[in-house]
Amino acid sequence: MNPKKTFPKGGVHPEENKLSSDKPIITIPIPKQVIIPLGQCLGAPAEAIVKKGDEVKVGQLIGTAKGFISANVHSSVSGKVSKVDEVMDHTGYRKPAVFIDVEGDEWLEGIDSSDNLVREITLSREEIIERVKSHGIVGMGGATFPTSVKLSIPKDKKAEFVIINAAECEPYLTCDNRLLLEKPYEFLIGVKILMKAVDAPKAMIGIETNKIDAAELLDKIIKGDEYYHGIEVQPLQTKYPQGGEKQLIKACTGREVPSGKLPIETGCVVVNVASTYAIYEAVQKNKPLISRVVTVTGKSVKNPSNFLVRIGTSSTVLIEAVGGLPENTTNIINGGPMMGKSVSVNDFPVIKGTSGILLMTDNEAQPRKVGNCLRCGKCIHVCPMGLEPFLLCRLSKNNMFEETEAERIMDCIECGSCEFTCPANIPLLDYIRYGKSKTGQLIRSRNQK
Amino acid sequence: MNNYTISGSPHVHGGESTKKIMYSVIIALMPAFLFSIYYFGFDAVRVTLISVAACVMVEWLIQKFLIKGQCTISDGSAIITGILLAFNLPSNIPAWMIIIGSIVAIGIGKMSFGGLGNNPFNPALVGRVFMLISFPKAMTTWPTPQPLFSNALTDAVTGPTLLGHIKEGLAQGISAQDLIIYENIKDFIYSGSLGEIGSIAIIIGGLFLIIRKVIDWQTPVTIIATVGIVATACWLIDPVQFVHPMVHIFGGGLMLGAFFMATDMATSPMTMKGKIIFSLGIGALTIIIRLWGAYPEGMSFAILIMNAFVPLINKVCKPTRFGNTVKQ
Numbered sequence: 022m023n024p025k026k027t028f029p030k031g032g033v034h035p036e037e038n039k040l041s042s043d044k045p046i047i048t049i050p051i052p053k054q055v056i057i058p059l060g061q062c063l064g065a066p067a068e069a070i071v072k073k074g075d076e077v078k079v080g081q082l083i084g085t086a087k088g089f090i091s092a093n094v095h096s097s098v099s100g101k102v103s104k105v106d107e108v109m110d111h112t113g114y115r116k117p118a119v120f121i122d123v124e125g126d127e128w129l130e131g132i133d134s135s136d137n138l139v140r141e142i143t144l145s146r147e148e149i150i151e152r153v154k155s156h157g158i159v160g161m162g163g164a165t166f167p168t169s170v171k172l173s174i175p176k177d178k179k180a181e182f183v184i185i186n187a188a189e190c191e192p193y194l195t196c197d198n199r200l201l202l203e204k205p206y207e208f209l210i211g212v213k214i215l216m217k218a219v220d221a222p223k224a225m226i227g228i229e230t231n232k233i234d235a236a237e238l239l240d241k242i243i244k245g246d247e248y249y250h251g252i253e254v255q256p257l258q259t260k261y262p263q264g265g266e267k268q269l270i271k272a273c274t275g276r277e278v279p280s281g282k283l284p285i286e287t288g289c290v291v292v293n294v295a296s297t298y299a300i301y302e303a304v305q306k307n308k309p310l311i312s313r314v315v316t317v318t319g320k321s322v323k324n325p326s327n328f329l330v331r332i333g334t335s336s337t338v339l340i341e342a343v344g345g346l347p348e349n350t351t352n353i354i355n356g357g358p359m360m361g362k363s364v365s366v367n368d369f370p371v372i373k374g375t376s377g378i379l380l381m382t383d384n385e386a387q388p389r390k391v392g393n394c395l396r397c398g399k400c401i402h403v404c405p406m407g408l409e410p411f412l413l414c415r416l417s418k419n420n421m422f423e424e425t426e427a428e429r430i431m432d433c434i435e436c437g438s439c440e441f442t443c444p445a446n447i448p449l450l451d452y453i454r455y456g457k458s459k460t461g462q463l464i465r466s467r468n469q470k
Numbered sequence: 471m472n473n474y475t476i477s478g479s480p481h482v483h484g485g486e487s488t489k490k491i492m493y494s495v496i497i498a499l500m501p502a503f504l505f506s507i508y509y510f511g512f513d514a515v516r517v518t519l520i521s522v523a524a525c526v527m528v529e530w531l532i533q534k535f536l537i538k539g540q541c542t543i544s545d546g547s548a549i550i551t552g553i554l555l556a557f558n559l560p561s562n563i564p565a566w567m568i569i570i571g572s573i574v575a576i577g578i579g580k581m582s583f584g585g586l587g588n589n590p591f592n593p594a595l596v597g598r599v600f601m602l603i604s605f606p607k608a609m610t611t612w613p614t615p616q617p618l619f620s621n622a623l624t625d626a627v628t629g630p631t632l633l634g635h636i637k638e639g640l641a642q643g644i645s646a647q648d649l650i651i652y653e654n655i656k657d658f659i660y661s662g663s664l665g666e667i668g669s670i671a672i673i674i675g676g677l678f679l680i681i682r683k684v685i686d687w688q689t690p691v692t693i694i695a696t697v698g699i700v701a702t703a704c705w706l707i708d709p710v711q712f713v714h715p716m717v718h719i720f721g722g723g724l725m726l727g728a729f730f731m732a733t734d735m736a737t738s739p740m741t742m743k744g745k746i747i748f749s750l751g752i753g754a755l756t757i758i759i760r761l762w763g764a765y766p767e768g769m770s771f772a773i774l775i776m777n778a779f780v781p782l783i784n785k786v787c788k789p790t791r792f793g794n795t796v797k798q
Contacts, residue, residue: 030792035482048607111475192482257693280793302620339543351475365473379481386481392488392545393587398740399486407791409740439479445587451478 023232027258028268033438034260035192035363037231037357040318041325042195048329049342051123055098055333056082056370058110058118060237062159062168064090069119075102080129080309081118086154092167092373093157094119097125110367111355111362118370119185120200121333138206139305140248142214149304150216153465157373161295162186162264163356165374168296172218172323174285180219181288184273185212185297187228187235188257191357194377196314197294199327201228201235204298205242206410211301212252219290219413224252225273231259260360268293268347268405277331282431295376310373315339319380321347330371336378337368352386354379359437393443400439400449406432410439410449417456422463425456431464435455476544488586492546493736494684498675499553499730505668506557510613513561520565522552524572532581539585547586551575554594558770559601561611567605571597579739587736590773591777595770602770608633634720636713637766645710666695669725676729688742689749692718693728696753704761725774727752727769737777744780744787 067084068132071077077096082093100123107115128134144152154169174180189197201208212224228236236254238269241250255273257263265279266280269291276287295313302308311332318325323344330339336353340346354361355369356377398411408429416425420469432452440449505590506514529548533539555575559568573598580589602609612634679685701715718724732738739748752772759768 030790035484048512130711210553247552271792280791282793352477352481353474354477354479359480359482361478361479363474363479363481365475381481386475386477388477389483389487393585395488395587396740397491397735401740401789404789405792407666407789407794409789410738414703425735432791432793435479441480441482441484442486442489444488446483446487449480454478 022236022254023255024188024366025258025342026272027260027263028272029406030267030407031403031405032260032262032268032439033332033441037259038318038320039195039198039231040190040193040320040322041316041327042198042200042232043430044195044326045301046091046199046314046327046329047342049331049334049338051098051126051331052334052338053123054435055121055123055331056101056118056335057094057097057333058108058370058372059084059094060110060116061094061157061165061332061372062090063164064088065095066117067091068107069117071096071102071105073104073120076100077121078127078129079134080132080311082309086157086167089097090167090170090177092159092165092169093155095157095307095309095311095346096121097333098123100124101301107371107413108244109366110372111152111364111375113365120453123355133306134308135306138210140208142217142304144304146218151216152307153218153300156299156308157297157306158299158303158372159310160293161299161313161362161373161376162293163374163376165372166301168202168292168423171290171292172179173216174208174219174290178285179284179288180221180290182290183212183215183219183221184269184270184290185215185224185226185293185294186266187226187232187294188249188263189232189263189294190229190259190375191361192261193379194315194316194357195318196376197325197452198232198235199234199316200294200298200314203240205235205238206257206271206334207301208294208298209239209242209249209252209296210305211299213249214300214304215290215292215297216251221290222251225255226252227257227263227269227273228254229263230256243413258419262264264433265434265436267400267403280429282383292327301368311372313371313375315371315375316377317380318377319347319350319382320385321350322380325349332371332373336364336371339365339371339378340352340380347380347382349382351383352379352381359441360435391447394447399442399444402443403438405436405438406434408433408448410453411412411447413456414447414449415450416454417459422456422460425460426463432440432458487641488545488547490530491684492550494679494682496546496553498678498682498684499550499557500672501671502557502668503553505671506561509668510561513613516565517559517563518553518556518570519570521556521559521572522549523578524551524569525549525555525576528573528576528586529581532577533585537574537581537585545586548576551580551593551597554592554726554730556689557596558594558723560609560612562611563605567601567608570604571601573659574600575581576662578726586613589736590780591706591735591774592731592734592778595777598770599774618673633717633760634766640711644751669720672729674723674724677731678730684746685729686742688727689733689738692746693732693750693752693756694724694763697724698752698755700754701761713762714738718757722760722767723769724756727756727773729772732776737773737780739780739787741787742785747783747787748776748780752774 064089108118158163158168238255579593579596701718704712755772756768
């Protein structure tokens with residue numbers, strides 16, 4: 022393996038709390054009803070093509086992508102559509118969704134739902150990208166950006182590296198780690214498919230050294246088989262936000278994505294572990310994205326676990342499966358503790374971007390007293406983008422958005438390292454997010470003129 | 471159906487707090503405090519206690535009756551100002567002067583700007599310089615140390631500090647070599663304010679803060695190195711006019727200023743680049759004032775002058791942005 026690398030600027034090291042890293046993935050039985058939101062990706066929600074009373078099978082298309090940045094939605098179960106209505110998803114907003122009452126487990130014809138490994142990649146570049154698009158694959162690390170868009174390289178650009186984001190730098194989450202340990206061959210074939218899709222000669226799997234067992238396993242498989250030629254395991258220091266796209270590229274290749282540009286500027290295409298696995302299933306087994314691995318965890322949770330879940334399963338099912346909601350639970354977080362979003366209810370459907378459900382009790386998530394800014398400069402020191410969070414916070418507070426733009430507020434990746442470090446407990450990121458949305462409006466309205 | 475807390479990410483915190491930082495500084499000041507008790511006896515305790523009590527009291531009164539805000543004294547920053555102010559005072563100074571100094575330090579130096587974090591100047595130094603100008607005699611007459619357990623007379627002898635003695639001697643045309651022969655030095659080496667003596671104790675406290683990551687090592691090292699290099703150069707050129715550099719490094723308030731005052735978060739720049747410029751400025755100004763200025767001691771003025779430049783330094787010394795190479 023290569024020597025350990027990391028991104029050079031900023032970063033923090035929160036308590037790792039990988040409570041479920043040695044818990045094998047358990048398949049959750051198909052529930053009686055699933056609620057499949059139509060907006061599961063960044064961009065426009067899909068449009069429903071089924072109506073009340075329709076019979077659907079597993080893998081059947083139920084929502085079609087609308088627009089360039091959008092993704093298809095498939096049924097994760099077989100049964101009858103009971104209604105197409107709105108449901109409150111993890112964002113707290115009511116969004117359109119398809120409600121399906123489950124009957125049996127009947128798969129659409131042409132989908133290989135067996136566990137057989139398919140090594141040979143028969144599809145062409147274009148066919149792979151088309152398959153990724155039609156099978157509704159999105160970034161499963163949480164951002165849910167449609168993967169097919171990422172794989173469509175602009176004509177004047179050339180992809181040199183496929184970088185697999187296996188950093189899993191979020192504390193608590195272990196779903197990618199388990200997937201690598203339990204499905205290494207499928208995952209590595211997925212990497213080969215990606216290399217073919219973007220025509221990149223090399224692939225790097227960036228993985229933090231707190232998952233050294235997974236890194237060693239992959240390294241052994243790669244070295245033992247000429248088939249995986251071109252793939253490299255790149256161990257990374259356990260430091261947050263190692264899995265930030267720009268940080269990961271910097272750590273693996275030493276290249277910096279220019280401000281306001283996409284990773285392809287540096288010749289890199291970054292894809293998440295779970296997405297890579299989903300791409301394997303879509304391309305080799307013709308299986309749309311209808312299930313994913315979810316880590317359900319928390320310090321007070323009886324039995325933190327990793328589950329293989331059909332999309333649309335209610336979070337209550339998963340919370341029951343880890344031993345119920347702990348007493349005094351105050352925060353339910355969709356995702357990890359650094360970038361996840363808190364949810365106001367304990368009943369929301371699992372979607373493609375749900376990497377984890379974190380339950381925190383009152384003694385972990387106490388609101389902290391906000392004090393004066395000490396001007397200690399710790400936020401500057403930990404900012405991986407080289408910004409000045411205290412300044413962005415102050416400017417946003419005073420609605421000075423010309424200034425926030427000049428101070429590069431749009432570069433902020435919202436990793437939260439600043440707020441994590443602030444001794445005065447100032448909600449820096451809350452103000453910066455507000456400033457970002459307002460600055461974004463300002464830029465858009467200027468561009469329209 | 472239950473409703474749960476909605477809050478923006480991140481949902482966890484590193485655990486560092488203003489209180490922890492402030493109490494770490496107080497702990498770091500303890501070795502120097504014990505050292506001062508050893509050399510000045512219970513006068514050191516008297517001065518420090520009055521100063522701390524006055525500073526905390528002033529902050530509490532202003533916060534309660536003028537600002538009408540939350541009580542902030544528990545963060546410990548007023549205690550630090552009190553200790554640092556006391557460390558800048560001679561041990562025989564009358565109580566009422568200390569109280570006036572504390573009122574100026576906290577009232578004018580800190581609370582008038584809005585309290586912790588908003589003050590442009592180091593409050594303890596504001597208080598100290600105010601006292602130096604207002605009570606020049608009391609502030610520059612230093613009692614010769616009366617170490618505990620020694621058989622010295624109870625009536626303290628007073629005199630100038632080593633740096634003051636050298637300044638005066640050079641002005642009278644006595645050569646630097648004659649001024650610091652050992653017999654002379656013995657009387658002065660431990661003369662000075664509470665915090666000026668015991669460089670070792672201050673360094674121990676400073677190291678604790680560096681290890682605890684409350685302060686960085688670059689600031690004190692740059693200041694001490696700047697003073698040391700200039701002093702050495704002058705001494706090598708003309709040993710008659712300039713004293714040995716060690717006198718400058720270990721004499722006066724250099725150590726206290728370098729470790730505990732120039733590193734004050736609110737009044738120092740935020741980026742490392744800025745901190746280095748700031749420290750170079752302090753070092754240079756200190757040695758210029760000491761060698762060619764009217765005062766024997768230049769640390770407090772140097773820090774206050776550089777404090778005034780901090781907003782400008784912060785504006786100029788931005789951190790290197792990620793992905794800076796191409797900006798559209």
